[in-house]
Amino acid sequence: MGGMDRIRLARVAVNWLAEPGNWAAYRMVATDGPVRALERMVDGDVPDPGLRTAVAARLGSGDPYAVADAAAERAGRLGARIVVPGDDEWPGHVGDLTRLALDTERRVDRETAPPLCLWVRGRLDLAGTLDRAVAVVGARAASAYGLHVAGELGFGLAERGWAVVSGGAFGIDAAAHRAALNADGPTVAVLACGLDRPYPVGNTALFDRIADTGLLVSEWLPGQEPLRHRFLIRNRVIAAVTAGTVLVEAAARSGATQTMRRALGIGRRAMVVPGPVTSAMSVGCHELLREHPDARLVTGVPHVLEEVGRIGADLAPVARTPEQPRDLLDDQAAQLLEALPRRGSIGLDSLAARAGVDVRTAMRKAARLEQLGFVVRRDDGYALAPKPRGSAPSGDRPA
Incomplete structure (x- = not known):
């Protein structure tokens, strides 16, 4: 059996004697190497009392060298x-x-x-x-x-x-x-x-x-x-x-x-x-x-x-709701849309006053709202555009 094989199988034997995760066994292997640590365990030279008791119990059920060899053969067949x-x-x-x-x-x-x-x-x-x-x-x-x-x-x-x-x-x-x-x-x-x-x-x-x-x-x-x-x-x-x-x-x-x-x-x-x-x-x-x-x-x-993932590269996308038509409006256009009456028309001057904007701005934003299909222009002013049958109106808002 070569040197590396002895080291490998000694680790297996120690793992069987001590059970995985045991700090005392880990420190013995880290200090003495697996081969010497195993020899000390078999000889009863174990400083930690808990590990010494566990090793003694395991030694009563089998030879650690034979157990490690048998495990390696079993693993090979698998x-x-x-x-x-x-x-x-x-x-x-x-x-x-x-x-x-x-x-x-x-x-x-x-x-x-x-x-x-x-x-x-x-x-x-x-x-x-x-x-x-x-x-x-x-x-x-x-x-x-x-x-x-x-x-x-x-x-x-x-x-x-x-x-x-x-x-x-x-x-x-x-x-x-x-x-x-x-x-x-x-x-x-x-x-x-x-x-x-x-x-x-x-x-x-x-x-x-x-x-x-x-x-x-x-x-x-x-x-x-x-x-x-x-x-x-x-x-x-x-x-x-x-x-x-x-x-x-x-x-x-x-x-x-x-x-x-x-x-x-x-x-x-x-x-x-x-x-x-x-x-x-x-x-x-x-x-x-x-x-x-x-x-x-x-x-x-x-x-x-x-x-x-990689810092700065694997960033999750920001959660967003689907874009709505009203997301295209700026604040003043949205104000103007909110100021429109739910029924009937309203003149431009009155609409500007209700929205709190000047008439020139109201004229420009009303044209934009008409272009986007939110409003229609009539002889007596502006009105909300009729909604298609079965859908919510583009400019729908709380009453």
Whole structure:
């Protein structure tokens, strides 16, 4: 076994002994290198008491060297590979997780260290694919509104050359993945279990499609189960490998909101799609917008691209209503139009007085209004033009 193979498999073994995200294990690898860190763990030379206990428990269930070898063979049969720091396709920006510090004592919020290795299935280059990537996350029990928005975002981003990253779950995740696939764009599912047993099983066909044209990624060895806490630990990777995260729908207590907090914690763009105030599926979205000034409200792909795209180039168009005929009028012409009686005619002098303009201006603006079809000239002055049957009058105004 070559030197690089020893380093690669040592990282896999440490990851199995300590579970992903463990800061004590990460620091041991950073200080001693993966091979020496693994030797120390096997010998019981682990300074951190929590990690020492976890390693001892794992050592009782198997030999880490044999486990790593078996996992590598299993991955090879699956068509998957191990990617580690130093590889050309390692996504270096996951290193930003060293800046993440969450103000909580929960275990899943403490285990936020950068990954030691990643298992990857798919033909695309991992780093190249994630170079332009946006995460779209949200509720599993999504509403029709949420599924529609996630689909629009996934399709629009993929169509514009951005990889769509999510967690492969039912609801918002699956809608975003499918939309990206339908746009013939890249999509990446970051899993909380082994690549050979992607969860949920009901999305197996979707995972196969992603593996064919996109990427399946996981920190966990092939064969490892999708345990509840692993999903929350996994979410930090979704936040770190993307330029920003969009939250489409989330209840008050949602794993998707935890992804957003991790994105905010490492300075990534955090974007939130608003929903009906009556919807329980949007409570988490609205609370994030209220609590975090750095979270941005977005309503579509142009807003997302303005947040994550090139500064000064990917600007969302200003929202405008369709141009109305009255938009062509200047202030004085509009005043004159408002001064016309709803019925009958009015002389030019009287019209000028009602509008508060001089007669010369009234004559010029009345001619313009006639040209645009707002008024008609009669023998005794000016009147509103009759409206076509079935349409609102051009000069309609409040009585």
